[in-house]
Amino acid sequence: MTDTTSTPATRSTSQHFVSREPWDPYVADKLTPEQEKYYMAGQWKLMWWRFRRHRPAVISAAFLALMYLSIVICEWIAPYDLHTRHAKYIFAPPQGVHLFHDGKFMGPFVYGLKIGRDMDTLQRVYQPDHSQPQKLRFFCSGERYEFWGLVEGTFHFVCPPENGSFFLLGTDRLGRDMLSRIVYAARISLTIGIIGIVLSFTLALVLGGLAGYYGGWVDLVVQRVTEILKSFPHLPLWLALSAALPVTWSPLLIYFGITLILALLDWPSLGRAVRSKLLSLREEDYALAAQMMGAKPARIIGRHLLPGFMSHLIASATLSIPSMILAETALSFLGLGLRPPITSWGVLLNEATDINVVAVNWWLMFPVVPVILVILAYQFMGDGMRDAADPYA
Known part of the structure; x- marks a missing residue:
């Protein structure tokens, strides 16, 4: 006859195994709320989180936001009108x-x-x-x-x-307030970079996208055009094209002509990046699946391929804007860009080309200060956006 009596140790052991819950293989891999929020976040939210940790980029973005807000309300900021002359105060100091x-x-x-x-x-x-x-x-x-x-x-x-x-920043040779003229000139110098990059961005997406998606003779033609444009030194080409603009054109046509010239010479670098990325992405399974389902090339490129590296393109475009601002400033400084009555930072600096005037009236060099600050801000913000768009960050 079997003894069913068990010792206390045996009973406690058996109760321990009986009362124990079944082992759950997912308990060890359960995510915390913070981890779940991170892993479920989209691409743009991850970029924003990484961008916020880049302090110089955040400060630069805030500064640029204020600068672009100022061009909307520059009439309220400037104490005088753009063309107001004070004949009594010619070359007045700050x-x-x-x-x-x-x-x-x-x-x-x-x-x-x-x-x-x-x-x-x-x-x-x-x-x-x-x-x-x-x-x-x-x-x-x-x-x-x-x-x-x-x-x-x-x-x-x-x-x-x-x-x-x-006259917080002094006056020029005609007695015009330098602060008011710098504030008004920001509207031209800052918008020419934005409009130029929109045109350049559009050309790069269209031509680079067609070359990368179709390949063949389309890619061959686009690549040869790109190489021809990149083989010319930019500054002499800018000077030649700007000098070719008719002097009889209105200031508005000159403005858009300079913008178009800068856009036409800036798109090849960005177009190459688009082309190389599409060459690799067009062989992905989701792109082939969309093609087999009858999607048109424009939809495949616009809805499936470009969004995959749009963050990189935006970061690259951000770094291209300061080059356009510098190009316009250089052309206007040399007298081949915008001309009065249009006023930009380059036009203002053109009035400071005489070293004798600058040595005596040093405040005429003040327009170079916003140029330097804006270029540095774009560089810092572009670096932050590039780091935030890096998938291996």
């Missing part, structure tokens, strides 16, 4: 903004300018008149303007004092 006068707080104000004459050089000499503090006006009614050439207005963020002057 006026500093002060807060205290004789130890008392007065708020933002400037000192008036006393005008004299250097009898040795016969040049005007300006001295601040410390006996006449002139308070600045904010959110005020000032010079009349046409907002974007459509609506008349007089509102300004800052206005010169009553019966006084306010």
Whole structure:
């Protein structure tokens, strides 16, 4: 007869095995909420998370956003109109903004300018008149303007004092306020890069996409055109094409002509990147499946192939914008780009080509400051976007 009595140790062991839950093979691989959020995120969200960790790129993007916001409301920011002349204040130096006068707080104000004459050089000499503090006006009614050439207005963020002057960055040879001209010139210099990259981006996607998808003679023709364009030195070609623009054209046609020239010479590098990527992606299973289902080439390229590396293209396009801004600035500086009455940063720098003028009136070089800041901001933001678009980051 078998003894069914069990010892306490045996009973506890048997109860332990009986009460134990079945082993779940997925318990060890269960994701935390943070991990699940990461692994379920889309491509653009991952790019945004990586981009946010690049502090210089984020700061640069914020700076560029402010710059492009300023071109929308430049009439409100500029204290004077673009073409307003102050014949009394030719080559006036920058006026500093002060807060205290004789130890008392007065708020933002400037000192008036006393005008004299250097009898040795016969040049005007300006001295601040410390006996006449002139308070600045904010959110005020000032010079009349046409907002974007459509609506008349007089509102300004800052206005010169009553019966006084306010030249924060000095004036030029005609007595025009340099700050106002730099603010207005940003509208031209910044938009020419955006419009140019849109045209260049479109050409690169169309021609590079056709060459990469079809191959054969289409690829051969596009590649030869690309090599011919890249074989020419860019600066002499820019100069030749810009000089060929008729002088009888209106300023608006000159603007779009320069933009088109920059776009036509910039697309080959981006087009090659599109072509090489499509050559590899067109053999993927999803592309072949779409082709077998009867999808047209335009749909396959636009809906299946291009989105796979669009992040890389956007980063590359961001790095191309500063080259267009620099190209326009260089052409206008040499007198072969935009011409007055259109005002860009390059046009303003063209007025500072005389070394004697610059040595005496150094504030004429101020337009180079926004050019440097914008180029650096685009470079930092482009580096951040390129790192964020890297799938192996």
